[in-house]
Amino acid sequence: MTEYLVPRMRPYESTIFGEMSALAAATGSVNLGQGFPDTDGPTELIRVAADAMSAGRGNQYPAAHGTIELRRAIAAHQQRFYGLTVNADTDVVVATGASEVLAAALMALVEAGDEVLLFEPYFDIYAAQIAMTGATRITVPLGPGLRPDPVALRAAVTPRTRVLLINSPHNPTGIVYTANELDEIGRIAIDHDLIIISDEAYEHLWFDSAQHVPTATRPGLFDRTITVGSGGKTFSFTGWKVGWASGPTDLIRAVRVVRQHLSFVSGGPFQYAIAAGLAMPDSYFREFRAGLAAKRDRWCEGLADIGIDVNWPDGTYFAISDVRGLGYEDAQKFCRELPERAGVVAIPVSLFAHHPGCETLVRWAFCKREEVLDEALTRLRRAFG
Numbered sequence: 001m002t003e004y005l006v007p008r009m010r011p012y013e014s015t016i017f018g019e020m021s022a023l024a025a026a027t028g029s030v031n032l033g034q035g036f037p038d039t040d041g042p043t044e045l046i047r048v049a050a051d052a053m054s055a056g057r058g059n060q061y062p063a064a065h066g067t068i069e070l071r072r073a074i075a076a077h078q079q080r081f082y083g084l085t086v087n088a089d090t091d092v093v094v095a096t097g098a099s100e101v102l103a104a105a106l107m108a109l110v111e112a113g114d115e116v117l118l119f120e121p122y123f124d125i126y127a128a129q130i131a132m133t134g135a136t137r138i139t140v141p142l143g144p145g146l147r148p149d150p151v152a153l154r155a156a157v158t159p160r161t162r163v164l165l166i167n168s169p170h171n172p173t174g175i176v177y178t179a180n181e182l183d184e185i186g187r188i189a190i191d192h193d194l195i196i197i198s199d200e201a202y203e204h205l206w207f208d209s210a211q212h213v214p215t216a217t218r219p220g221l222f223d224r225t226i227t228v229g230s231g232g233k234t235f236s237f238t239g240w241k242v243g244w245a246s247g248p249t250d251l252i253r254a255v256r257v258v259r260q261h262l263s264f265v266s267g268g269p270f271q272y273a274i275a276a277g278l279a280m281p282d283s284y285f286r287e288f289r290a291g292l293a294a295k296r297d298r299w300c301e302g303l304a305d306i307g308i309d310v311n312w313p314d315g316t317y318f319a320i321s322d323v324r325g326l327g328y329e330d331a332q333k334f335c336r337e338l339p340e341r342a343g344v345v346a347i348p349v350s351l352f353a354h355h356p357g358c359e360t361l362v363r364w365a366f367c368k369r370e371e372v373l374d375e376a377l378t379r380l381r382r383a384f385g
C-alpha cells in the first residue's frame with residue numbers, strides 16, 4: 001500500500017535483510033546475511049533478567065531515562081574502559097536498542113534543511129532515520145582500503161551540515177578507526193562546529209591490536225559527541241533491545257526529550273541484566289573478543305583457502321569479499337544467485353552506498369557457530385573451489 005506512505009519513506013519499504021532471510025529459508029541456505037549471533041550471551045545475565053521479572057523489578061514502566069542501576073553501570077563502564085566521566089543522573093540515556101537512541105539523537109538535532117554527513121557504505125538504518133527527520137543525507141565514500149578519507153569528508157561540509165554520523169568499529173566493513181583518523185575527523189567537526197553522533201555499538205568487538213578508540217576520548221571532542229552503545233551487540237542478546245547514549249549534559253538532555261516520546265521507556269527487567277553485564281570482569285570482555293577472533297580466523301582462512309578474496313576485519317562480526325575473482329561484476333547479482341548456486345546467503349555492500357566503489361563487495365556475518373561456518377565453507381568450496 002505504497003500510496004499511503006509519505007514519499008520520503010518510500011525508498012525504505014523493504015529491508016535487504018528481510019528479503020535475504022526469506023530467500024535463505026526458501027532455499028535452505030546457511031544465512032550469513034543478518035548480523036546476529038546464533039548462540040546467546042552469558043547465562044548469568046539471563047538469570048538476572050528472570051530474577052528481576054520474578055521479583056517484580058522492572059515489570060512496570062521503569063524510570064523514564066533508564067533504571068538508575070543501568071545508568072550507573074553505563075557511567076561506570078565509560079570510566080573503567082575509557083576514562084570518560086559522565087554523570088548517571090544527567091549524562092546518560094537508555095533506549096530500546098542503539099537503534100532507538102540513534103533515531104532520537106537525529107530527531108533531536110536535525111530537521112528539513114539540515115544536512116547529516118556520513119561515510120558510505122554505512123549501517124542501513126541511518127538512511128531511513130535521517131529521512132524520518134526530513135534532513136538531507138550527504139555521504140562520502142570511504143577511501144582506499146575502505147579507510148575513512150578526511151579530505152573528502154571536509155570537502156563535503158556545507159553551511160547546512162549539522163551532524164557528523166560516524167561508526168567505529170564499522171559495519172559493514174569491519175574496519176576500526178585509529179586515533180589519528182578520529183583526530184582528523186574531529187578537527188573537521190571543531191572547525192565547522194558540528195555535533196558528532198558516534199555509533200560504537202561494536203565497541204567490545206575488536207581484534208588483535210586494533211583496539212577501539214571512543215571518539216569522545218580524543219582532544220576537544222567530548223563536548224560535541226553523543227556516544228552510542230548497544231547491550232545487544234556487547235552481550236549477544238540482540239533481542240533484548242537495550243541501548244544507550246552518553247555524553248555532555250546539554251546534548252543528552254536534547255536526546256532525552258525526543259526519546260521519551262518514542263518508546264517512553266524500555267524493557268525493565270533486561271535493564272537490570274545489562275547493568276550486571278557491564279559490571280562483569282575484564283575476562284568476560286577479553287574472552288568475548290577472543291571467541292569472535294577465532295570465528296573471524298576460521299572464516300577468513302576458510303575463504304582464502306577456497307581462493308575467495310577476503311578483507312580481514314579489525315572489528316565487528318563482518319568480513320567483506322570482492323566477488324570479481326568469482327566471475328561477477330555485480331555483487332547484487334552474486335547475492336541473488338548465491339543461495340541457488342551454493343546454498344549460502346550474503347549481503348551486497350552496494351545497498352549501503354550511493355557512489356560507485358562497492359558494486360563488487362559482499363558482506364558475510366561470521367558470528368555463527370563453528371559448524372555453521374564450516375558448512376558454509378563446504379558449500380562455497382563445492383560451488384567455487
Ligand SMILES: *Cc1c(COP(=O)(O)O)cnc(C)c1O
Nearest residue numbers: 097098099123171201230232243
Ligand atoms: C546492530 C547495530 C546497531 C543497532 O543496535 P541495537 O542495539 O540492536 O538497536 C547500531 N549500529 C550499528 C552499526 C549496528 O550494527
